[in-house]
Structure formats: C-alpha cells, structure tokens
Amino acid sequence: MNAGGKGANQAVAAARLGGLVTFIGKIGNDIFGKQAVKHLKDEGINVDYVFVDTENPSGVAMITVDHKGENSIVVAPGSNGTLSPADFDKGLTELNESEYILMQLETPIPTVEYIAAKAYQKQKKVVLNPAPAAKLSIELLQNLYLITPNETEAELLTGVKVTDESSALKAATVLHIKGVEIVIITMGSAGAFLLENGTSEIIKAPKVDAVDTTAAGDTFNGALVVALSEGKSIRESIVFANKAASISVTRIGAQSSVPYRKEIIT
Numbered sequence: 001m002n003a004g005g006k007g008a009n010q011a012v013a014a015a016r017l018g019g020l021v022t023f024i025g026k027i028g029n030d031i032f033g034k035q036a037v038k039h040l041k042d043e044g045i046n047v048d049y050v051f052v053d054t055e056n057p058s059g060v061a062m063i064t065v066d067h068k069g070e071n072s073i074v075v076a077p078g079s080n081g082t083l084s085p086a087d088f089d090k091g092l093t094e095l096n097e098s099e100y101i102l103m104q105l106e107t108p109i110p111t112v113e114y115i116a117a118k119a120y121q122k123q124k125k126v127v128l129n130p131a132p133a134a135k136l137s138i139e140l141l142q143n144l145y146l147i148t149p150n151e152t153e154a155e156l157l158t159g160v161k162v163t164d165e166s167s168a169l170k171a172a173t174v175l176h177i178k179g180v181e182i183v184i185i186t187m188g189s190a191g192a193f194l195l196e197n198g199t200s201e202i203i204k205a206p207k208v209d210a211v212d213t214t215a216a217g218d219t220f221n222g223a224l225v226v227a228l229s230e231g232k233s234i235r236e237s238i239v240f241a242n243k244a245a246s247i248s249v250t251r252i253g254a255q256s257s258v259p260y261r262k263e264i265i266t
Helices: 032-043 078-082 085-089 090-099 111-123 138-142 151-156 165-179 217-229 234-248
Strands: 012-015 023-029 046-053 060-065 072-077 100-104 125-129 183-186 192-196 199-203
Touching: 023 078, 032 046, 060 085, 060 217, 072 192, 085 111, 100 111, 100 217, 111 125, 111 138, 125 217, 138 217, 151 165, 151 183, 165 183, 165 192, 165 199, 183 217, 183 234, 192 234, 199 234, 217 234
Parallel strands: 023 046, 100 125
Antiparallel strands: 012 023, 012 100, 060 072, 183 192, 192 199
C-alpha cells in the first residue's frame, strides 16, 4: 500500500472488497499531473477516471514544517477545484463494483455531496476525511458511513473543543446524532478515538519521534479503508491505520512518507 498524500492531486478513491483501488480525480495538462498519474499507475491503482483539465493546472501545495515536525500547508487547488458530478458519473461502473468510497475536501463540496448521495443510494460505505476543515451539511453527514476528523476539524463540525477522551466522546456523539454511523477522531500521538454502536475507546498509536506530520491523516485514512476493504474489523483497521500513520511521521515528505504494507505488518 502506497497511495495518497498531500501534493499534486487528491480526489475520490473507490475500493472494492479485496483491495483493488480506483482513483477518480482531475489533473492539469502539465508535468505535475503526468507525474501523479505515473506514480499511481506504478502502484497498481486504476487511473481510468483521472481526467485532464486543459484550462487549469494540477493542484499543488506549499508545505512548511517546523522544528517539532508540525506542518503548515497552503493549497492552490487548480484542477482539483473543477472535479464535477458529471466527471464522477463517468466512473459510475466503479461505484457499482466498489464497497467503500473514500473522499476528502480538496475537491468541491457540492461534488462531494453528490457522490456521497449517489453512493448512499447504492448502499455503498462512504468514508470522509473532512480536510481541509470546513462546515458540512446535515444532508452530507447523513450519507456517511464513517468520518475521520482530527481535533480541529471535529471542533469546527460540532462546536466541541477536543482535548481528551471525554471531550472527544461529546464531539463524536454530536456527529453520530447528525447521522454518521461511525466516528473516528484522530488525536495525533494519542491515537484515534472511536465511537461505534454506542461504545467508545481510544486506540493508542505507536510511540515514535515525529519529524514531519505532513500526510499523516491521509496515510491513516488510506490504510483504514484498505484494512476495512479486506474484511478487518473497525478496531483492527484503526490499529493498522495507526501503525501506517506512525511510520509516515518519521519520514520527510508527503507521498514519499507513506509506508508499504510489508513495513506495517512486520
């Protein structure tokens, strides 16, 4: 497993039961887009529905990292900002054959809402990484199977400042009441808080010395859906995702920091 990460392009990933992944998104007709597609192909990801925007450049991000490994990111969305419902409809065959749909918010929210509604109608499991942080409609939340905000994103979505397990439960409960079946709040080095079926717990992450937290959330989400698509329980999937994210923060870079499966399960 080595896909995802901040950088040129992020869009929609559709995972079939068993792990085959299709990436749906938009790139510009430039070197950044071509490199992104080549990288995805090299990793065995289906890019049949990565479309070329001839009027806008590929999305790019400027990332700075401080001495504690914390990052600050400025994004120029470019072609990411033009992914439309009509683009997604070209890949409906993949939606029909997929079990999980993973999205984030670097594509237009109306498109995210459209995809979530389509997937929900077809009884697919929609996983949303609500980053970058934004307020979301009740309609979108009701179409989600699982949401994975960090503490900042959870506060924006619920009004509850997340600082510990008790406040995480309050925030997660708000999201559950709004319609999300499963809530996972990622809490950095503390691990991930899970609320499912009325029970909750913090699943701790391995202790590591972080040098760059860029793409930790993306790595967590990608690994989480990989594990779920292979039939692991939600708790087992979080353990797997925590391990992947913990490895990623010990490395410099975004996509280059994402570990392969053999590194996670050893």
